[in-house]
Amino acid sequence: MAQPVVLLGTGGLDAGGDFPLARVAAVRPVVLADPDPPRWSRPYLAASLAADPARETQTAEAVLRYAAGAPVAGVLTWTAEYLATAARIAADLRLPGLPYETAAACADPAALRALLRRHTVPTAEPGNPESTEGPLVSAEAVVLDDEVRIVALTRTTPGPPPARRPLRHSVHAHDGLLHNRFLRQCVERAVRALGLGHAVAHLTLRLTARGPRVLGVAPHLPGDLIPLLVERATGVDLAQAAAALATGGVPDLTPTRQRAAAVQFAYPAASGRLTELHLDPAAGHEPAAERMLLTRRPGDPVTAAPHAQITDRLAHWVVTGEDAEECTATLRRMARHLTATVTPPTGTYAA
Secondary structure, rough: OOOOEEOOOOHHHHHHOOOHHHHHHHOOOEEEOOOOOOHHHHHOOOOEOOOOOOOOHHHHHHHHHHHHOOOEEEEEOOHHHHHHHHHHHHHOOOOOOOHHHHHHOOOHHHHHHHHHOOOOOOOOOOOHHHOOOOOOOEEEEEEEEEEEEEEEEEEEEEOOOOOOOOOOOOOOOOHHHOOOHHHHHHHHHHHHOOOOOOOEEEEEEEEEEOOOEEEEOOOOOOOOOHHHHHHHHOOHHHHHHHHHHHHHOOOOOOOOOEEEEEEEEEEEOOOEEEEEEEEOOOHHHOOOOEEEEEOOOOOEEEOOOOHHHHHHOOOEEEEEEOOOHHHHHHHHHHHEEEEEEEEEEOEEOOO
């Protein structure tokens, strides 16, 4: 039996944590470090440790005790706040992982921007119009020593200000930006500035009139079902690539598909109490639909899109198609199957 990987936290079901966990569990036993493993995660786990990854020393000690009796092959997390804990454990066990300083910087947006600026990587500063103007894209990259492979680009449609929560992500295997040398150079400079050597990384950029500007770097699997979109559009499995890198292996990054995939998130149009949330069964007859899932329940308090948190999402649906335009059309059709009613303090609003 293959040696297990230790996973710090699940990332949460709302963030699409079920897909990467299932993909990692298909190739390696998974030991989850989490004080209260969510029920949905349990079928994918070989074992669990009742440790809070936010408490670095406690979790490191718990994992080291476990590893003393059962060798561990690697350490993973796709939660930014647990990066430093994962780096410390990997170093203690002499396993592949991020340098501790890199992990700590990537978990702190201000420290990350300062580090990138020191290496003259173009960034978009908070409060600067460049941080909100221009297309928003993310490079899904796999770093293998000195090679930076951009396996896909994710285009994101943000919601209204001030929250600007993502409304939609889309991935197209033939995205023309994959051949943009300025974007590629920006990604490579950011990766090298952070000293990433063996990692799956999600780099968010704003395409401005002066060229790409880095908004953030997450040296771990992205959430929001982006790994699922990449797999459905290109065939490249980022979750299994992350597992391979964490255990000292070389991932298979061969594209096997040339399609497009997209996810849409539904937010409430008004703040108040959710009194109705209904999905028409006809949604299941849409041939291009990958999944459609309700993520809130009637009775829940919710906040309207301009000020919403990710936990305010009412539902999401994933579709595939030959190109981005086909996916967009399918997403719009799928939206018609969702009915939501929110009762604000002063009346009723049907979304």
